[in-house]
Amino acid sequence: MYLSQLYLKNFRNYTEEHLKFNKNINLLIGSNAQGKTNILESIYLIGTGGSHRTNIDSELINWQKDGLYLKGELIKDNQDYQLELSLLGRNKEIKINSNRLSRINDLIGYLNIVIFSPEDLSLVKGSPNLRRKFIDLEISQISPYYRHLISKYGKVLKQRNNLLKEIRDNKAPKEMLSVWDQQLIDLGSKIIKKRLESLIKLGILSKLMQRKITNGLEALELKYDTELDLDNNSSEDEIKESFKLKLKEKKEREIYQGATTLGPHRDDISLIVNNIDIRKFGSQGQQRTAALALKLAELEFMKGEIGEYPILLLDDVFSELDISRRSYLLDTIRDKIQTFITSTDLKHLDGLKGNHKIFEIKNGSAIEV
Ligand SMILES: Nc1ncnc2c1ncn2[C@@H]1O[C@H](COP(=O)(O)OP(=O)(O)O)[C@@H](O)[C@H]1O
Ligand SMILES: [Mg+2]
The missing domain is CATH 1.20.1050.90 (RecF/RecN/SMC, N-terminal domain)
Structure with missing residues (x-):
């Protein structure tokens, strides 16, 4: 499965952004506090109905706005699914192919996600x-x-x-x-x-x-x-x-x-x-x-x-791994798992070969480079 595109409106520090993703690797590069993790969070949100870093939905809405809207296109089993999530005040609504879900729980089973964030580096200790x-x-x-x-x-x-x-x-x-x-x-x-x-x-x-x-x-x-x-x-x-x-x-x-x-x-x-x-x-x-x-x-x-690989979100952990762990990770995901990697620079990513896209993240905007 993979997410082919994502549209964000008034999500965190993004006012309006339309991203077309690579089906393999997507690199989100930018300085601190520019909006890299926010993109991963929006993907997590549209996949699971909730954020991975807060239980308070209202935090996700842009401070200047009353509501947010996300729309993603998911390709799975060669089928196309349109996922939509809107949050207006406390009112959350999710649609799949324009049909409104009666329970957030019904979202389960479409877009599956594994996220690896700095917090997970302490998963063991x-x-x-x-x-x-x-x-x-x-x-x-x-x-x-x-x-x-x-x-x-x-x-x-x-x-x-x-x-x-x-x-x-x-x-x-x-x-x-x-x-x-x-x-x-x-x-x-x-x-x-x-x-x-x-x-x-x-x-x-x-x-x-x-x-x-x-x-x-x-x-x-x-x-x-x-x-x-x-x-x-x-x-x-x-x-x-x-x-x-x-x-x-x-x-x-x-x-x-x-x-x-x-x-x-x-x-x-x-x-x-x-x-x-x-x-x-x-x-x-x-x-x-x-x-x-x-x-x-x-x-x-x-x-x-x-029956299918989920998509993988790697938030700031890639550069934390040493060369051998990094290359093992890359071998594992290569050509079979759509992966989103955030990093402050491209320095550690030279092991990346093959199909990928790079987005430059700056102050709530993402530009494909
Ligand atoms: N609800 C919100 N509305 C507007 N800006 C927000 C909101 N929540 C967080 N931000 C801004 O988003 C930025 C943090 O984005 P984040 O994706 O975590 O950064 P990073 O690129 O370091 O991963 C900060 O500048 C923060 O002020
Ligand atoms: Mg971050």
Whole structure:
């Protein structure tokens, strides 16, 4: 799949811009704060219905305007799709081939995106939150059902936490917990099961990537890291059983803390290289290689799930990689994955051969050079 063109109106610092993209590589070159990431963000927005860097939609609208409009042309399976997104105040509307979607969720499955931004360079050594977000966003893009589970789980969690505090303060009886416990266990176990399933696939792929990038020196292994008693192959029922048991054990403590301390919102992924947990003990090189391996595995994972490669957005990370990782990355994407690369200069991009387009980004305008 690839995005053949994009029209932006009143998006961030762009007033009006019409871009025609290369189906392989597109370079967005410009100084800081000119609008490079904004272009990637607009692509992410039209693909997923949301921004990758803010939850507040109104921030996306040009400060001088009341609304924004994006229109993209997606080529997929030799078919043409016209994607439109408009935001007027808080009102978001998405159309595909002129048909209005009743739910943002229905956008899933058209334009799939993998983004690699500076934040992802700390995917391995950073907080568990980053790794949860990584796996959640990935599964959400291929499964509207998962997206639904995550949002429902979030609501149940909030309610349960409120109730725990009320019980602690003697404002509610303990018996009320059981209703929320049941929902927490049900939804949480489904989420964990989905994560385990994709972790198995991702694990195989990222192991392969890590081995290739390090010339066979490093074997990467992914493991689901949780307080529950389970392994990568546990069934949904086994997860439920363990969840139930542990929740019971923790009840008094959780009331005391006024917080739910067990469940997918607390879980993590451990990354093991040659028997060492590199989240804590890896060298920076190992951590970066593993972050890259995970992202490349994500591309292959999506290819496996949807039958086509997603498009890849590389925000300021290309120049952060050393020559060998860079050339491995280029070999991987060459001629098969449409890629958008932002950089402040062309210096690090000399390894790029073949088909590409360069856009010069300056103060909210993009000029093809
Ligand atoms: N809603 C907005 N309206 C107008 N300008 C904005 C808005 N949001 C951000 N900007 C401007 O966009 C620029 C940052 O763009 P960005 O794409 O992040 O830069 P970079 O080229 O460094 O990636 C800044 O100059 C910022 O002031
Ligand atoms: Mg930027």
